[in-house]
Amino acid sequence: MSSAATVSSRSRASVGSSSMSSSRLGFATLGRAPLRLGLGSRRITSRDLQIVEATDELLEAEVPEAEGVASSVSLLRGFNATIPSADQSRSRRRQTRSVETPRLGLKKLGMNARGLMVEDDDHEGQSIASEEDMVLVQAEIGSRKSKKKGRESLSALKKLGDEELTRQTKEIVRDKENLHVRRNLINSEIAEITHKIEALDTIRAKLEKDLLKLQEDELELDDELEGVKERMEFEKTVSRPQSQPLHVPQSSRRKKGPAFLPSEHDELPPGVAFMTLNSHTTPITALDFSEPYGTLVSASQEDAQPRVWDLFSGTEIGRLKGHQGTVKCVQVEDHVCLTGGEDGNVRLWDLRRVEEDDGWGEAEMVSLSDVSEEEENDRGELVEKQSGIRNGKESEDPKHDPCARLLEGHSKAVTALYFEDECLVTGASDKTLRQWDLTTGQCVMTMDILWAISHPPTAAPGSSLPNHLFPVASAAAGNFAVPMPPYADGSWDMYEDFVGGVQFWGYGMVSGSGDGAVRMWDMRTGQAHRTLLGHTGPVTCLQFDELHIASGSLDKTLRIWDLRTGGIFETISYDHAVTGLQFDSRKIIAATGENGVKIYNRTSAQQSTLLTNGHTKPVERLRYMDRYLVTGGRDAALKIWSL
Known part of the structure; x- marks a missing residue:
């Protein structure tokens, strides 16, 4: 060893x-x-x-019992059940029941029945078929002329015995038990596969959600890149010397990318109205703000003085005095504000002057004669005011009146406006669109919607509804008034704004009107070169970008149009009329006659509603930038939301 x-x-x-x-x-x-x-x-x-x-200790130890399906199936029985004993015993039992008989040629008969040709077999004892359809098993050579008789049963020719029958009984019982075991095993495998499929479906759904999130992140990065490029151009423009005292900034409607927000904004929970502004006493008719936490201008029914708010502190700065009726539309860009009212006038305001005045709250509505001392010029020309600006020169005392220009020309209420750079387009209930030069204050072009209705262009692909089938178009020549569908709270109003929305970019302009049509205009010629038909109610709001036009209507739908083909790209239906919308590459935010604000995710096609600390009556107007939203409702309240 x-x-x-x-x-x-x-x-x-x-x-x-x-x-x-x-x-x-x-x-x-x-x-x-x-x-x-x-x-x-x-x-x-x-x-x-x-x-x-x-x-010894291991043998004496207790083995824990299995749970579930395995509790009734032992490992040994499961192993035995997989052995093909049933087939072997079945074959053996068939052999015991086989009887030695003369050859019948059944194979040949089967092949002939299938239409197959087989070679003749030279075997003794061919198959015999009698006229009475009886098979003779035993045939003698010398008995052809004898009388035929029926054969005996095959089971009578063989005896199995009690021992064999008992054995077969046990085999059959055992095979049945094995079939039961196999059935349980297969059921357990099916259940396991089902659980795996459910788990895979869950993983697939999660991956699809992650994929959608990546698509949204990509769109966000694209917008951020565009925003950085726009910021570079803006800073270059700011660095240049400005020749005009009141410079009209570039429109923020087409700005992309994230906005500048306070660091505390990230601490706000998304989807919650964290601020409420209460000063109006009637439903909100128009609102707009310069930037998140910037300057907000809001207007309400039966109130000729829009409010100016400081969104950073949530306080009212002052009011804009000058209109002689309800203000229907507002646009704010930096310190410049344009308003259109029921008096048919458009006013340009310098919001920097409102901050220095304290007496707007007690001011009363004044007539046009109090504002201007000049004789009235031709329609569309600038009317000089005592404290306004003429030919780019400021008056000696600009503090007394923040209104810098007064644009007259429309004969009825101005219901929509949009300005960018030094160009302004307005739409009014007199069924005309006017293009203005803010530098001179003159109307340079008038576009007649009634003429466009009577001379429709060639219908665009996907637009199959002619104008003469829409009942509102026939009444367009008179006073336009349509009853609105009831809001969610049951209230309703008469809708009288024939032009629901207008926007332009370069020489291309889009308008939505009371005949339910969305028209695309060439601002160089003043002609409507394409009409998009599909709405069955007046168009109340619209917006467009490089690819799509989004329009809302009293027909309770929001339609997205393909700008290139003119066809309907997508239709979103709601329970009530759509009165306001705004969209970007990722989402569409809409006011749809309910207390909550609807948000449609364009990537996942999912709807969500903003309700937390929201309005107590239906929302009608909205405006958002990046993650900052302002809404106005029929409860006369303004809500500030974090998105």
């Missing part, structure tokens, strides 16, 4: 003696790899120890 064996025997003796002592070491403890024993001069590791399992 080698020295290693001697050491090994010593170690076994040592372990055996220690196991009898009170401090007994288990074999699991000695089997650990890091254990090292220093016995003698040679270092011994656990590999040198021979561990003998406690077989």
Whole structure:
């Protein structure tokens, strides 16, 4: 015996003696790899120890019972059930029931029945078919002329015996039990596959959601990149010297990318109205703001003085005095504000002057004669005011009147306006659109919607509804008034704004009117070159970008049009009329006659509603930039939301 064996025997003796002592070491403890024993001069590791399992203890230990399907199926029975014993026993039982008979040629008959040709077999005992459709199993050569008789039953020719029948009975019972076991195993596998499919569906749904999130992130990055480029152009423009005292800034309607927000804005929970402005006493008719936490201008029914708010502090700065009726539309860009009212006038305001005046709250409505001393010029020309601006020169005391220009020309209420750079387009209930030059204050072009209705251009693809089928168009020549569908609270009004929205970009302009049509105009010629038909009610609001036009209507739908083809790209239906909307590449926010604000995710096509701390009556107007939203409702309240 080698020295290693001697050491090994010593170690076994040592372990055996220690196991009898009170401090007994288990074999699991000695089997650990890091254990090292220093016995003698040679270092011994656990590999040198021979561990003998406690077989008796393991046999006596209780094995935990299985749960579920495995509780009724043992491993041994499951193994036995997989052995093809049923097929073997079935074949054996068939052989025991086989009877030796003369050859009938059944294979040949089967092949002939299938239309297959087979070679003739030279076997003795061919198949015999009698005229009475009886098969003769035993036939003698000399009995052809004898009388035919029926054959005996095949089962009477063979006897199996009690032992064989008992054996077959046990085999059949065992096969049935095995079938039951197999059935349980297959059911458990099906259930497992079902759980796996559900888990995979869950993983797939999560991955699809992550994919949509990546698409939204990509769109956000595209907008942010465009915003950075626009910021670069803006800073270059600001660095240049300005020749005009009242410079009209670039429109923010087409600005993209994130807006500048206070650092505390990130702490606000999304989808919550964190500020409420209460000063109006009638439903909000128009609102707009310069930037998040900037300057807000809002107007309401039966109130000729729009309010000016500081959104950073949530306080009212002052009021804009000058209109002789309800203000129907507002646009704010930086410190410049344009308003259009029921008096048919458009006023340009310098909001920097409102901050320095304290008496707007008590001011009364004044007539036009109080504003101007000049004789009336031709329609569309600038009317000079005592404290206004003429030909780019400021008056001596500009603090007394923040109204910088008065534009007259429309004969009825101005219901929509849009300006960018030095160009302004207005739409009014007199069924005309006017283009203005803000530098000179003159109307440079008038576009007649009634003429466009009577001379429609070629219908665009996807537009199949002719104008003469729309009942409102026939009444367009008179006073326009349409009853609105009831709001969610049951209230309703008469809708009298023939031009619901207008916007231009370059020489292209889009308008939505009371005949339900969305028209695309060429501002160089003043002609409508395309009419998009699809709405069955007056168009109340619209907006367009490089690819799509979004329009809302009293027909309770919001339609997205393909700007290139003129066809309907998508239609979103609501329960009530759409009175306001705004969209970007990721979402569409709409006022749909309910207390909540609807948000449509363009990537996932999912709808959500803003309700937390929201309006108590339906929302009618809205405006948002990036993650900052302002809404006005029929409850005369203004709500500031964090998106």
